[in-house]
Amino acid sequence: MLLVVTGARADDVTVRTRPRRDQVRxxxxxxxxxxxxxxxxxxxxxxxxxxxAGFTKGAVYSNFGSKDELFLALVEAEAAARxxxxxxxxxxxxxxxxxxxxxxxxxxxxDPAWLLLYLEFWQRAVRDPGVRAAFVASRRDLxxxxxxxxxxxxxxxxxxxxxDAGSLTLVLLALTNGLALEALPDPQAVPADVLPRVLADxxxxxxxxx
Amino acid sequence: MLLVVTGARADDVTVRTRPRRDQVRxxxxxxxxxxxxxxxxxxxxxxxxxxxAGFTKGAVYSNFGSKDELFLALVEAEAAARxxxxxxxxxxxxxxxxxxxxxxxxxxxxDPAWLLLYLEFWQRAVRDPGVRAAFVASRRDLxxxxxxxxxxxxxxxxxxxxxDAGSLTLVLLALTNGLALEALPDPQAVPADVLPRVLADxxxxxxxxx
DNA sequence: CCTCCTCGATACCGATACGTATCCGATACC
DNA sequence: GGTATCGGATACGTATCGGTATCGAGGAGG
Numbered sequence: 001m002l003l004v005v006t007g008a009r010a011d012d013v014t015v016r017t018r019p020r021r022d023q024v025r026x027x028x029x030x031x032x033x034x035x036x037x038x039x040x041x042x043x044x045x046x047x048x049x050x051x052x053a054g055f056t057k058g059a060v061y062s063n064f065g066s067k068d069e070l071f072l073a074l075v076e077a078e079a080a081a082r083x084x085x086x087x088x089x090x091x092x093x094x095x096x097x098x099x100x101x102x103x104x105x106x107x108x109x110x111d112p113a114w115l116l117l118y119l120e121f122w123q124r125a126v127r128d129p130g131v132r133a134a135f136v137a138s139r140r141d142l143x144x145x146x147x148x149x150x151x152x153x154x155x156x157x158x159x160x161x162x163x164d165a166g167s168l169t170l171v172l173l174a175l176t177n178g179l180a181l182e183a184l185p186d187p188q189a190v191p192a193d194v195l196p197r198v199l200a201d202x203x204x205x206x207x208x209x210x
Numbered sequence: 211m212l213l214v215v216t217g218a219r220a221d222d223v224t225v226r227t228r229p230r231r232d233q234v235r236x237x238x239x240x241x242x243x244x245x246x247x248x249x250x251x252x253x254x255x256x257x258x259x260x261x262x263a264g265f266t267k268g269a270v271y272s273n274f275g276s277k278d279e280l281f282l283a284l285v286e287a288e289a290a291a292r293x294x295x296x297x298x299x300x301x302x303x304x305x306x307x308x309x310x311x312x313x314x315x316x317x318x319x320x321d322p323a324w325l326l327l328y329l330e331f332w333q334r335a336v337r338d339p340g341v342r343a344a345f346v347a348s349r350r351d352l353x354x355x356x357x358x359x360x361x362x363x364x365x366x367x368x369x370x371x372x373x374d375a376g377s378l379t380l381v382l383l384a385l386t387n388g389l390a391l392e393a394l395p396d397p398q399a400v401p402a403d404v405l406p407r408v409l410a411d412x413x414x415x416x417x418x419x420x
Numbered sequence: 421c422c423t424c425c426t427c428g429a430t431a432c433c434g435a436t437a438c439g440t441a442t443c444c445g446a447t448a449c450c
Numbered sequence: 451g452g453t454a455t456c457g458g459a460t461a462c463g464t465a466t467c468g469g470t471a472t473c474g475a476g477g478a479g480g
Contacts, residue, residue: 122394125395173392175384189346
């Protein structure tokens with residue numbers, strides 16, 4: 001059914017009738033991402049995930065030990081992908097508002113399905129102590145990376161604020177998620193300029209030059 | 211198994227062997243609140259809800275048409291209870307920081323299970339357009355009630371700010387939820403004074419007397 | 421005290437879930 | 451090119467789900 005061209009050399013046109021194992025795994029993970037976001041973890045079945053990936057349940061259980069194991073693998077892959085995305089978005093920027101907006105956009109709202117999926121992780125972490133440890137570690141890592149960038153900006157730019165980088169990062173993340181929480185079911189409830197206005201206020205909260 | 215004393219007068223000690231219908235309904239709702247928060251809507255079964263209430267599934271389906279109907283009845287009851295709680299918390303206060311703190315405390319974090327349950331509602335609203343309408347209406351009502359109180363404070367207190375009551379309410383709600391989202395799996399990640407500090411900054415954002 | 425009727429308990433059904441045993445075709449190696 | 455192995459497809463087993471039909475206890479009215 002699916003034909004994939006492979007081979008050691010680019011002009012080797014050996015016709016494969018079966019995708020490679022790592023490709024199967026990647027496609028199952030991507031399908032799980034979509035299906036879990038769409039229907040929730042408990043509401044989605046492994047059959048649905050397999051079908052969305054173009055396989056059957058056998059392929060899922062050949063690559064993952066259980067539905068939970070699939071979920072945890074998805075968590076790790078997503079966390080890694082998001083950290084990468086944040087760092088990439090912040091790599092080349094050097095102006096404050098642009099960078100903060102880029103981080104905010106990168107951290108939420110960009111993909112509506114993301115918040116659904118993230119909250120699925122979050123719920124599992126709150127309910128299952130085993131999952132919680134991994135979640136908290138990953139979340140702290142994310143906050144630390146963002147805080148590092150914020151710190152750099154606070155040092156490099158002429159803003160005088162009473163806020164330290166860590167607290168500012170926390171507010172940024174919380175506000176982004178909180179606003180997305182209001183906006184996703186009711187988009188017109190959240191004006192686009194609320195987040196930058198709050199940030200502007202916070203960065204002018206101490207004896208400033210302006 | 212369960213004995214309840216009833217009667218038209220207080221000293222009527224007729225021994226009932228069966229709770230009244232509205233009592234059954236109330237106990238099922240309370241059980242649903244706990245079980246849905248603990249295991250999620252899809253992860254909880256009607257049998258578990260019934261058992262937690264001290265009944266069997268027959269009692270649930272005798273009082274609610276379906277699992278979805280039970281869920282929606284729970285949503286309405288919770289929303290009404292929360293609106294009442296907010297209004298009660300704000301009824302007698304007249305100082306700004308105290309009232310905002312009271313609202314914030316009332317809106318989240320008070321009951322850890324609440325955020326779980328609220329997000330369950332939220333997920334359903336995002337995924338199901340039918341549920342979304344009711345959710346959005348209830349949420350707008352809550353925002354409007356809080357905004358009314360905020361408005362009253364902005365008029366009565368000597369704070370000069372560039373913020374209107376509606377936007378300020380939105381930020382308050384978003385920040386409260388966003389911070390709770392970080393705090394619930396990792397309590398030490400959120401210092402207690404972050405929320406009041408942000409609010410203080412926002413209320414000093416325009417030409418102020420201080 | 422007796423009878424009617426409400427309503428929760430019980431038993432059950434079809435659907436569907438996760439997980440597994442087995443099969444068989446493609447791949448890779450000799 | 452023959453062959454052993456890998457891995458996804460197929461079929462099934464067992465459990466549990468939401469929902470329903472029926473039963474029978476118990477409360478209220480006469």
